[in-house]
Amino acid sequence: MAMKRAATSAIRAFASPSPSVLSRHLHASPGSKKIVGVFYKGNEYAAKNPNFLGTAERALGIREWLESKGHQYIVTDDKEGPNCELEKHIPDLHVLISTPFHPAYVTAERIKKAKNLELLLTAGIGSDHIDLKAAAEAGLTVAEVTGSNxxxxxxxxxxxxxxxxxxxxxxxxxxxxxxxxxxxxxxxxxxxxxxxxxxxxxxxxxxxxxxxxxxxxxxxxxxxxxxxxxxxxxxxxxxxxxxxxxxxxxxxxxxxxxxxxxxxxxxxxxxxxxxxxxxxxxxxxxxxxxxxxxxxxxxxxxxxxxxxxxxxxxxxxxxxxxxxxxxxxxxxTPHISGTTIDGQIRYAAGTKDMLDRYFKGEDFPPQNYIVKEGVIASQYR
CATH class of the missing domain: 3.40.50.720 (NAD(P)-binding Rossmann-like Domain)
Incomplete structure (x- = not known):
């Protein structure tokens, strides 16, 4: 019952998009996708726990799955400045995955450069590293793994x-x-x-x-x-x-x-x-x-x-x-509260689920949307 109420509330949080918004694809356009993940480096600690999924080395544990479906998966921790690794991929990526613990700041300028961008996913909770207004105006979908941590x-x-x-x-x-x-x-x-x-x-x-x-x-x-x-x-x-x-x-x-x-x-x-x-x-x-x-x-x-x-x-x-x-x-402390190993397992699974739905043309769980079809959820306005 509680989940039903949450879903109903989430649906009501979105009004009809303005006709002037040129919406990009809510679901995946045909063909292979370029997906970029930005995560912190685990360095020597990445090998100490196989469930340390939120690191650049483990990459949410979805690399094999994505590549088996013919998609390109680029993972980096280098996200700041005009010459960073992320910046090189902005013009042609389709999906950007980031976390609140090592956020890739998605500015209006980056959104303008990202001509193929369709989906912004937060592996975790909290999408304020994204310019939500610019994302909405571009017709992008922004979603996070609500409840994961x-x-x-x-x-x-x-x-x-x-x-x-x-x-x-x-x-x-x-x-x-x-x-x-x-x-x-x-x-x-x-x-x-x-x-x-x-x-x-x-x-x-x-x-x-x-x-x-x-x-x-x-x-x-x-x-x-x-x-x-x-x-x-x-x-x-x-x-x-x-x-x-x-x-x-x-x-x-x-x-x-x-x-x-x-x-x-x-x-x-x-x-x-x-x-x-x-x-x-x-x-x-x-x-x-x-x-x-x-x-x-x-x-x-x-x-x-x-x-x-x-x-x-x-x-x-x-x-x-x-x-x-x-x-x-x-x-x-550094930003650690939501990135426990248990939390990582949950937000990695949630990210994979949303990507799978995206490829299949299915909707996400309603409560996961932050921006949908050009409309920002009411609590973030």
Whole structure:
């Protein structure tokens, strides 16, 4: 029933395309296709696990299958600059596959050059590395493997909440540095029980996080454009907040679970951060650009933010001088939360399924579409 509701909601998210949109083929045009995949290098680690599918070496495990069907499959990790490997293939590729963990930024300029491009696939969740407006205007299809790594990300968020609440990182650093100073850790270590946790966004990941937080006996709040099903809301024990700026000052811990759109870009700026509870803990595995980079660093330095953890940066990969690397009381990592081995198996299978449907002229699962026939899904507008 839940899947049926999700599919119905996804169908309604798309209106009829404008007659002025010159749509490219929604399904595969005849003949052999040139498919380009952009993935991070596994290097020596690629050989350590046969299911390490999200690497350039493993290439989602679909090379043999694609080539057996007569298609060309080019895989690279080189995606930046005018002379990169990806740029060489832009003019004649038909399908581009990328991930949020090593995103190939698909700009309006690249879309204009890609005369044969029909399909943009995200192996994972989050297609904000693509200029969706330009893709829609070009009549391209943009899709992702919705749901493929929601468990991975939700579990990671719960871990980060606990890491911040218990002030874990300084204790770990003491051990590896040969130190022992309990007071330096304990003075800002707390229990999670009884704390107020609010999630900004309660889609698939947000709901899973709230479900996992329930046994900790927290006060759970959520802000979203849609109110969740009353039965589920009651089971979780979460309270819906209609106004973000009313919810945020109530929270001891804030978790970001909203997609990056023009409405959410820079959502947490200096002004909004100043209105949060002093010492608030923030977890952000959504997108780095939802936060004002310098405002977060300054707030961590002043103590307005008591701790910040996440795996998303702006830009990615983060440069060595990125201020979040050096701000106090952080627990940042590279973008890893959604690329667990289990997550990779799911998004590799989902990518293969969509390619198979594309070749056969079949529709994707409705919830996987981000842009369909020139229309951007409503939540990304």
């Amino acid at each position: 929601v468990v991975s990300v939700a579990e990671d968020e719960l871990m980060r909440v606990l890491i911040l609440v218990r002030n874990f990182v300084p204790g770990y650093l003491q051990v590896i540095n040969g130190e022992w100073n309990v007071a330096a850790i304990a003075y800002r270590a707390y229990d999670l029980e009884g704390k107020t946790v609010g999630t900004v966004g309660a889609g698939r990941i947000g709901k899973l996080l709230l479900q996992r937080l329930k046994p900790f006996n927290c006060h759970l709040l959520y802000y979203d454009r849609l109110k969740m099903d009353p039965k589920l809301e009651n089971e979780i024990g979460a309270k819906f907040e209609e106004d973000l700026d009313v919810m945020l000052p109530k929270c001891d811990i804030v978790v970001i679970n909203t997609p990056l759109t023009e409405k959410t870009r820079g959502l947490f700026d200096k002004d909004r951060i100043s209105k949060l509870k002093k010492g608030v803990l923030i977890v952000n595995n959504a997108r780095g650009a939802i936060m004002d980079t310098q405002a977060v660093a300054d707030a961590c330095a002043s103590g307005q933010i008591g701790g910040y953890s996440g795996d998303v940066w702006n830009p990615q990969p983060a440069p060595k001088d990125h201020p979040w690397r050096y701000m106090p009381n952080h627990a940042m």
